[in-house]
Amino acid sequence: MAVLIVLGIAVFNFILLHLAPGDAADALAGEAGAGDPAYLAILRARFGLDQPLHVQLWHFLLRLVTFDLGFSSRYGQSVASLILERLPATLLLMGTSMTLAVAGGIVFGVTAARHAGRLADRAISLVVLLLYGTPMFWSGLMLILLFAVRLDWLPAGGMYDMRVKATGMAHVADIAQHLILPAATQACFFLAVYTRLLRASMLEVLGLDHIRFARAKGMGERRIAFVHALRNALPPLVTMVGMNLGTFLGGAVLGETVFSWPGIGRLMFDAVFQRDLNLLLSILVLSSVFVVLANLVVDILYAVINPAVELR
Amino acid sequence: MIRHGSLWVGGAILLAVAGMAALAGVIFPDDPFAMADAPLLWPGTAGLPFGTDSLGRDIMAGLFYGARASLLIGIASTAAAVGIGILVGAVAGYYRGLVDDALMRLTELFQTIPPFMLAIVLLVVLGTRLTTIVTAIALVSWPAVARLVRGEFLALREREFVQSCRVIGMSDARIILQQILPNALAPVIVTATVLVATAILMEAGLSFLGLSDPNVMTWGAMINMGKDQMRQAWYIVVIPGCALLVTALGLNLFGEGLNDALNPRLRRQ
Numbered sequence: 380m381a382v383l384i385v386l387g388i389a390v391f392n393f394i395l396l397h398l399a400p401g402d403a404a405d406a407l408a409g410e411a412g413a414g415d416p417a418y419l420a421i422l423r424a425r426f427g428l429d430q431p432l433h434v435q436l437w438h439f440l441l442r443l444v445t446f447d448l449g450f451s452s453r454y455g456q457s458v459a460s461l462i463l464e465r466l467p468a469t470l471l472l473m474g475t476s477m478t479l480a481v482a483g484g485i486v487f488g489v490t491a492a493r494h495a496g497r498l499a500d501r502a503i504s505l506v507v508l509l510l511y512g513t514p515m516f517w518s519g520l521m522l523i524l525l526f527a528v529r530l531d532w533l534p535a536g537g538m539y540d541m542r543v544k545a546t547g548m549a550h551v552a553d554i555a556q557h558l559i560l561p562a563a564t565q566a567c568f569f570l571a572v573y574t575r576l577l578r579a580s581m582l583e584v585l586g587l588d589h590i591r592f593a594r595a596k597g598m599g600e601r602r603i604a605f606v607h608a609l610r611n612a613l614p615p616l617v618t619m620v621g622m623n624l625g626t627f628l629g630g631a632v633l634g635e636t637v638f639s640w641p642g643i644g645r646l647m648f649d650a651v652f653q654r655d656l657n658l659l660l661s662i663l664v665l666s667s668v669f670v671v672l673a674n675l676v677v678d679i680l681y682a683v684i685n686p687a688v689e690l691r
Numbered sequence: 692m693i694r695h696g697s698l699w700v701g702g703a704i705l706l707a708v709a710g711m712a713a714l715a716g717v718i719f720p721d722d723p724f725a726m727a728d729a730p731l732l733w734p735g736t737a738g739l740p741f742g743t744d745s746l747g748r749d750i751m752a753g754l755f756y757g758a759r760a761s762l763l764i765g766i767a768s769t770a771a772a773v774g775i776g777i778l779v780g781a782v783a784g785y786y787r788g789l790v791d792d793a794l795m796r797l798t799e800l801f802q803t804i805p806p807f808m809l810a811i812v813l814l815v816v817l818g819t820r821l822t823t824i825v826t827a828i829a830l831v832s833w834p835a836v837a838r839l840v841r842g843e844f845l846a847l848r849e850r851e852f853v854q855s856c857r858v859i860g861m862s863d864a865r866i867i868l869q870q871i872l873p874n875a876l877a878p879v880i881v882t883a884t885v886l887v888a889t890a891i892l893m894e895a896g897l898s899f900l901g902l903s904d905p906n907v908m909t910w911g912a913m914i915n916m917g918k919d920q921m922r923q924a925w926y927i928v929v930i931p932g933c934a935l936l937v938t939a940l941g942l943n944l945f946g947e948g949l950n951d952a953l954n955p956r957l958r959r960q
Contacts (some may be wrong), residue, residue: 431957629806663805
């Protein structure tokens with residue numbers, strides 16, 4: 380199944396490449412080769428653009444499998460190494476913001492469900508509604524305005540302080556400091572999504588028999604909610620997180636652009652700016668493949684937290 | 692009336708935004724890109740309630756024209772996405788079997804590719820005009836509708852009224868369009884309302900990255916142009932952002948209210 384999806388993604392990208400104005404060589408050459416017919420001729424020969432479409436598709440797939448994504452003249456290195464180099468920064472930001480969103484979603488969602496209809500629930504609902512409607516890049520700018528410009532507590536962008544070359548723990552602390560605002564920005568929207576989801580599934584679970592039984596045993600309400608009910612309410616959350624992975628990655632383009640975070644999202648923004656279609660398509664393909672792989676992990680996780688599901 | 696509070700509040704917000712969009716050309720007959728006064732005037736000075744940006748353009752005028760662009764793009768792309776989604780979902784859910792398998796694989800494919808990234812690449816490939824922006828947003832938004840419609844069709848196709856239609860020899864097209872679809876429409880309308888909000892926010896994000904029609908004033912583009920002066924003139928970024936927030940909020944409230952109104956039995960606890 381996953382293989383089929385990856386194949387579909389590759390074919391889809393091939394179609395996109397051919398939708399672009401000019402032939403694929405123009406697109407692949409990007410800005411640098413645009414006016415250089417000799418370079419274009421080399422590219423055409425290399426990618427076999429004189430051959431029929433199905434042969435071209437076959438070569439395209441072959442290059443993908445061998446990870447030969449071409450060369451970015453702008454950066455002076457191969458696209459594959461360029462993307463791999465930026466991957467850790469994006470994974471760090473994504474992991475942190477997702478953890479924040481899930482943890483926050485659990486705390487707020489469970490709290491709202493436990494106090495359904497009362498003040499705490501209403502306050503949380505209001506915050507969720509506001510977060511739902513806030514454009515992510517804009518809340519990032521607002522956080523910069525407040526915490527970096529006005530209060531000067533946190534850095535406005537980048538991943539580490541360029542002026543001092545910190546090492547060891549100081550380096551980790553430096554990165555952590557730079558991580559706070561972008562991670563919070565990216566977490567906000569999904570925090571709202573997960574809070575709403577968990578509130579609904581908790582309300583469903585809290586009415587079930589085993590919860591009544593736990594209550595009858597005299598178990599504390601907090602323990603019931605966070606231990607017994609949460610376990611049953613988690614599977615939909617895990618499914619949702621899996622479904623959101625692609626949206627998260629897409630959001631990284633905005634988040635990393637606002638905060639100059641040196642990840643794949645920022646790379647994509649630069650590629651848009653330079654109209655470097657090959658780099659753009661490579662990022663799109665690899666991001667999609669990443670989503671497929673991450674979803675496999677989510678499936679396994681799902682089976683772990685929900686023993687009723689058997690892995691195929 | 693009071694029970695449907697969010698429907699009314701959301702509706703009022705939407706009416707206000709629609710009013711801004713409709714009256715933009717009447718209140719501000721000049722080009723919103725034209726220089727109205729000195730650059731970087733603070734709100735309230737020189738009779739301009741929201742001031743001017745770094746190129747001396749009236750922010751109030753930009754706000755009105757931005758409302759027009761946001762609503763137009765949001766509604767048009769959602770309409771297209773709902774159209775594709777209904778087509779795919781209805782055919783998949785009604786015919787099941789191989790057709791269903793193929794269409795759902797296609798839907799999954801579109802759900803795997805990060806939607807915002809796909810929209811970016813589509814705009815770079817197709818160029819940024821109003822029509823391509825609508826196309827790009829529609830192309831990444833339809834899978835949710837398709838899945839929803841398919842689910843409704845799978846449930847409804849087994850119902851007695853559909854079976855009796857089959858017995859009297861009604862054609863598939865008529866059963867799908869006249870019998871099942873009207874019954875499946877309520878949740879689609881609710882989803883569509885929320886999709887408009889998502890589309891508006893996505894358009895703003897794309898504009899913020901510089902992927903907007905250069906001849907159309909949008910809120911995202913206003914934020915993009917103002918972000919470099921944020922330290923001195925934060926209002927340029929704050930004002931269109933608030934407009935986006937309020938509009939998305941209005942749509943979400945309206946959708947929530949519609950959901951309550953259309954599904955009385957599923958009223959929130």
